Amino acid sequence: MTTKTMENLFHDMLKDIYYAEKKILKALPKMAKGAQSPKIKAAFEKHRDETEGQIERLEQVFEIIGKRPQGKTCEAINGILEEGEEVLEEYKGSDAIDAGLVAAAQAVEHYEMARYGTLKRWAELMGLSDAVKLLDETLKQECKTDEDLTKLADTQANQKALKAA
């Protein structure tokens, strides 16, 4: 038996999502630039700003557990963002690009929802009530972003992609 515990899991996942958020922060302006719809551009820019706050909250959680904020390569987000890059390249100048970009952004949101959901539950079990509040705030923001993207897809992107058919 090794001595790994929930505290190790929590710290590892915190490093994973910290790396992920920093990568997302860099990817969102590229997605905003590539989008055609002004409302979708604005949504990506708004989420970029929210991501800055999410990174700060993660830094507070690191402080709560007495660790230095540190990222650890997250191959999941690297892969998810790579698929967003493919949409940017392969659908450049096409009426279908916005529908593709929103779908790519929703895959990012779902990854974050999974991770923050787990981190929040673990923080609850470890009795880290201040961390729970911080993680819950971000989790709610990710869920709201995903819902907003679903609406934006329908009002700003899907019909355009469909008519191009």
Next chain:
Amino acid sequence: MTTKTMENLFHDMLKDIYYAEKKILKALPKMAKGAQSPKIKAAFEKHRDETEGQIERLEQVFEIIGKRPQGKTCEAINGILEEGEEVLEEYKGSDAIDAGLVAAAQAVEHYEMARYGTLKRWAELMGLSDAVKLLDETLKQECKTDEDLTKLADTQANQKALKAA
């Protein structure tokens, strides 16, 4: 303007998730083998069987759009599964392994929920009602699996990981 349309997006994402499901099919037995809790092992094995059905449904969707079933490397699932492999290696023999494996599986489920949610919406807009039914069946299965994993984490894994602390 290129001539890419929603049909291209749909076909590309279908190939992405087809590749992903086949990778998941191979990963689940490893996760079942690595898990300590018999109920979590059983959940991974059950979902492996469900994944076979999901692959068959994707093949039916390919047929509906008149395309040959074909996968396309999905870096997202490669990265997500790689993180599951890391848990298997780094938490081997530890009381925290099951909590880590369930979290890894939930990241997989969330990726699938994002993709099937988008594919179902696009199929609706393209009037592919038979495809909508097939995609919705899988989407519901993924959501149910995610909920089941949340419960299993709390009843079979989290307390054990916590007590190890």
